[in-house]
Amino acid sequence: MANQLDKVAVFRKGHFNAAHRLALPQWSEEENFAYFGPCSYANFHGHNYEIILKVVGTPDPLTGYVIDLKILNQYLEEEVYSRFDHKNLNLDTDLFQQQLPTAENIVKVIYQLIRARLKPELALQVRLYETPRNFVEYPVTLDFQ
Numbered sequence: 511m512a513n514q515l516d517k518v519a520v521f522r523k524g525h526f527n528a529a530h531r532l533a534l535p536q537w538s539e540e541e542n543f544a545y546f547g548p549c550s551y552a553n554f555h556g557h558n559y560e561i562i563l564k565v566v567g568t569p570d571p572l573t574g575y576v577i578d579l580k581i582l583n584q585y586l587e588e589e590v591y592s593r594f595d596h597k598n599l600n601l602d603t604d605l606f607q608q609q610l611p612t613a614e615n616i617v618k619v620i621y622q623l624i625r626a627r628l629k630p631e632l633a634l635q636v637r638l639y640e641t642p643r644n645f646v647e648y649p650v651t652l653d654f655q
């Protein structure tokens with residue numbers, strides 16, 4: 511069994527730009543504004559999303575890699591940017607038809623998309639910055655600094 515001290519965390523930063531709107535269809539315009547504020551404006555608004563993927567695993571004894579960071583970036587391009595970059599998250603993808611494109615929901619979707627590309631023995635955590643001051647991470651662990 512691998513010792514915890516054998517493991518290394520590797521990180522890849524990325525970014526994409528997207529528009530969204532936070533408004534529940536069953537709520538009135540006033541109710542949506544009262545809860546979501548300007549995020550509920552009908553004509554959408556944009557964010558420069560910053561993303562950090564954290565992958566934890568045991569480095570390959572020959573290559574020294576947990577995962578090739580070029581490959582991790584390729585997964586970001588194929589799974590995230592192709593779907594979300596320069597897109598309207600409410601209109602251009604079916605991933606947010608049943609749920610609002612909040613930072614919480616976006617980070618969970620991105621986790622599922624990247625998780626599906628990784629070997630099972632690798633652990634993944636995703637941090638998503640919606641603004642420099644508003645950010646989320648998934649899944650929640652207590653040791654991510």
Ligand SMILES: Nc1nc2c(c(=O)[nH]1)N=C([C@H](O)[C@H](O)COP(=O)(O)OP(=O)(O)OP(=O)(O)O)CN2
Nearest residue numbers: 532546549557611612613614615640641642643644
């Ligand atoms: N729990 C959540 N709260 C908020 C979300 C969210 O996704 N989950 N999203 C927003 C806004 O869409 C977005 O983050 C912008 O908010 P804003 O207040 O404008 O943030 P800024 O950091 O740019 O602005 P300040 O000047 O620092 O207030 C809001 N809440």
